[in-house]
Amino acid sequence: MAKLTLYLLLPSIFLTCVSASYVHSVDSSTSKCSDIPISYPFGIIGGNPAPAQGFEIRCASSGPMVRINNVMFGVLNISLLDGFVSILASATSQQCKRNSSFSLEGTNFTFSDTRNKFTAVGCDMVAMLLNGSSGYSGGCASFCSTESNIIDGMCSGVACCQASVPKGLKKLELEFTNITGQLSRPNKVNNTPTCAEAFIVEQNSYVFSNVDLSNTNRNNPQYRPVVLEWSIDGGYCEEANRSMSYACKENSYCYNSSNGIGYRCNCTIGFQGNPYLQGPDGCQDIDECTIKRPCTHKCINTKGSFQCMCPAGMRGDGLKEGSGCNGIGTMLIGIGKFLKPCLPVLPFTGLALLLLLLILMFWTHWLVKKRKHNGGMLLKQKMFSQGAPLRIFTSSELDKATGNFSGDNIIGRGGFGIVYKGILSDQMVVAIKKAQRVDQNQMEQFINELVILSQVNHKNVVRLLGCCLETELPLLVYEFITNGALFHRLHNTSLPISWEDRLRIAVETASALAYLHLATKEPIIHRDVKSSNILLDENFTAKVSDFGASRPIPQNQTHVTTLVQGTLGYMDPEYFQTSQLTEKSDVYSFGVVLIELLTRQKPIDGKMDDVRNLAYHFSMLFYQNQLLEIVDPQVAEEAGTKHVKTVAQLALRCLRSKGEERPRMIEVAIELEALRRLMKQHSLLQSEEDPMLCELSCHIDMNIEASSRLSLDNTKEEESMGTIMLPNRDLSC
Known part of the structure; x- marks a missing residue:
């Protein structure tokens, strides 16, 4: 374990850029220090208004400084609306130094999970973020085989790796593990002893350099921008x-x-x-009327809103982006003028016709309002309560995009709706999910998906673009994912998919699920993890989708009791028996997906006459030492027996009958990433002709097995594996 040392820099140069979203119409509430706006609750000591407790700024000659746990940090930027402050600090931990920690506990600040990156620099090591007594909350693995593999500017797992910062992180404590310590070569790069280093830094602000591997460079503290999120203390x-x-x-x-x-x-x-x-x-x-000019005709500003007025004889909402003003009223006046000469002759008939037309008008207006209320208002209330930054689509816009929801544009069907492909007026391609029927359960599923996805921001989770608030049947609009579901790719044998791609998809899916379990306001359990809910974009990047069945687990609770819901073949048997949903339920389902990737067989298959499902059949063959009978021959050829066995062991750990004995998703994600890196190194070394590199290749080949021991409970997990545990063996070539 390595200790983190905190350094302070009094910066002489500060950024003067301010987000456009920060501008306010009132200047008196905002003061400045070195051209950096300071808005309440932040405030300059002695200024007016006085700062709130914990948000005191000192305006020094070098610029604004903020006090955090009795240490002053230089301030680069403060955002009122987005809730973050960017500071200069050395949030660094080194493997070779004594243990310490960087703590934000007792303050209004946390490390931002969306604007920072956890970064580690070193060779053949795993850097893990500690999370108190509950174990690890994140980390990444970095490998080095030869100096030529190390490329300046590239932080992709060779000498440098990056990972997401866990949501709500307030204390930075780290542990380093030497992943290939048994290798015969010295742990040196450029003939200089290497010492792993890890730090939190603002996203895209750090550029890796080979020089960073040198201890000489590490003797001096490196000050980098770090983004902290701030909030008002006092609960939710x-x-x-x-x-x-x-x-x-x-x-x-x-x-x-x-x-x-x-x-x-x-x-x-x-x-x-x-x-x-x-x-x-x-x-x-x-004053929307002056600023936005939203109306086609007359606009009247009201407190907090505005009202559009149509000219006499016209009807509609009057909005430029709505239905505007149409000629219904003009038509009625015209009919009235036409009937006027007849009224002395047919007074009752003329009045009856006018009355009928008025009734039709009000009835149509009532139906439109009813449709808007049924689906739209519920979604709108949820959006405002969650602060979801989503686009609002009109029903006519989506009708046009899908050809009035033509059957030719259907790209998928599920238990909660039909998915259509649509092309918007700006030529953006989208996927539109429409409920299959109007009932309370369907409405709740759509609203649940809206609420869940409004909290999620991860590159491997499908992105929700917006929704329609006008329709009786709820409509959700997503980014369009080009290559469809992993299920169809795996089970259409005419479509090739390499083991390298499959393993990367497994890593990306595990990373997304770990994010849901750890990095959201409340842990989110997907509850329906399966290959048909893992989509593949144009680069075959995995995108986890379909959150209609997902459930958050309240803080300080380990499970929620729900009606059993999921897909046979993927469903956690413990959840099925107890109705208690935990994050380990997703782990079980992911284990089935991992076996699917290894075997290219369906979770429930009629070919298996003597067993219930793929998971059971796979487990039985593994323990009978007949694993290669079920593994896809392409995988066995590309990965090798040892690698396949290691991934199979991980899958079987995910499928243990007791949830408490399964690894957490963060463990699974890190272990798969380590296996993927080792496999890349192994492939690279096999292509070299240098005898020394071939010897190193032999070591890495056998260390693929050892890498399976990178889970959270490093020793305890292995002791509980029984017959799954790898035997001890001589790693010499």
Whole structure:
């Protein structure tokens, strides 16, 4: 384990760029230090308004400084609306130094999971983020075979690796593991002893250099930008709203911080300003009529909103992006003028016709409002409560995109809806999910998916673009994924898919599930992990989809009791028997997907007359030492027996009958990534003709087995594996 040392830099140069979203119409609530805007709750000591506790800024000659746990840090940028502050610090841990920690505990700050990267520099090591008594919360593996493999500017697993920062991380503690310590070569690069280093740094701000492997460079602290998320202390919104210290002022609303700690405030739609201040510096009404000009004709500004008026004789919402003003009223006036000469002769007939037309008008208007209320209003309420930054589509826009939801545009069907391909007016291709029927359960499933995906931001999770609030049947709009589902790719034998691609897809899927379990405000259990819910884009990158059945688990709870839901062949038997859903339920389902990738066989197959499913059949053949009878021959050829056996062991650990004995998804993700890196190194070395490299290749080949011991409970897991545990063996070639 290595110790983290915290350094302080008094920067002389600061960034002067400020996000466009930060601009406010009121200047008196914002002060400046070295051209960096400082807005409440931050404030300059001695300034007006005075800063809130924990947000004190000192305006030094070199620029603004913020005090965090009695240490002053140079400030690069502060965002009021996005809730982050960028500082300069050396958040670094080195393998060769004594243990220590970088702690934000007791402050209003956490390390940002969306704007930072956990980065490790070193050879043949795994750097793991510790999470107190609960084990590890993340990490990455880095390998070096030869100096020629190390490329400046590339941080992709050779000498340098990067991973996501866990959501809500407040304390930086690290542990280093030497992954190939048995190798015969010295642990040196450029004839200089290497010492692994890991740090948290703002995304895209660090560029790897071979020089970073040198101890000489490490003797001096490296100051890098680090982004911290801030929030108001006092619990979640529900609790804070009842307290005397509630920070959200007039015309604002509260939303729970995305880092899972505390809350933040924002101006209600139709208002702008500082939501933490009262009066003229706080949230003030926006004059939409002047700024946005949203109406086709007359616009009347109201408090927090506006109203469009149609000319006499015309009807509609009057919006430029809506139905506008149409000639229904004109038609009625025309009919009235036509009937006017007849009224003395047919007074009752004329009045009856006019009355009938008016009734039809009001009936049509009532139906439209009813349709908007059924699906749209529920989604709208959820969007506002979650602060979801989603695009609102009109029903006519989506009708046009899908050819009125033509059957020719159907690209998928599921238990919760039909998925259509659509092309928007800007030529953007999207996937549109439409409920199959109108009922409360279907509505709740769509709303649940909206809420879940509004909290998720991960490259291997399908992205929700927006929804339609007008239709009776809910409509959700997603990014379009080109190559369809993994299920169809695997089980159509005419479509080739290499083991390298399969293993990468496994790593990406495991990474996404680990993110859901660890990095969201509340742990999210997918509950329907299967190959048909793993989509592949144009680069065959995995995208986990279909969150209609997903469930969050409240903080400090290990499970939720629900009605059993899932897909046979993938479903966790423990969950099926107890109705208790845990994160280990997803681990079981992922284990089945991993076997699917190894065998290219379906989870439930009629060919297996004497067994129930693929998982059982695979396990039986493994223990009978007949594993290669079920493994896809292409995989056996490309990966080799030892590698296949190691992946099979990991899959079987995921399929253990007791959830508590299964690894966590973060363990599975890190172990698969290590196996993928080792396999790449192994393939590279096999292609070399140097006898020394061939000897090293032999060592790496056998260390593929040893890499399976990279799970969280390093020793305990192996002791509990029984017959699955690899035998000890001489690693000499």
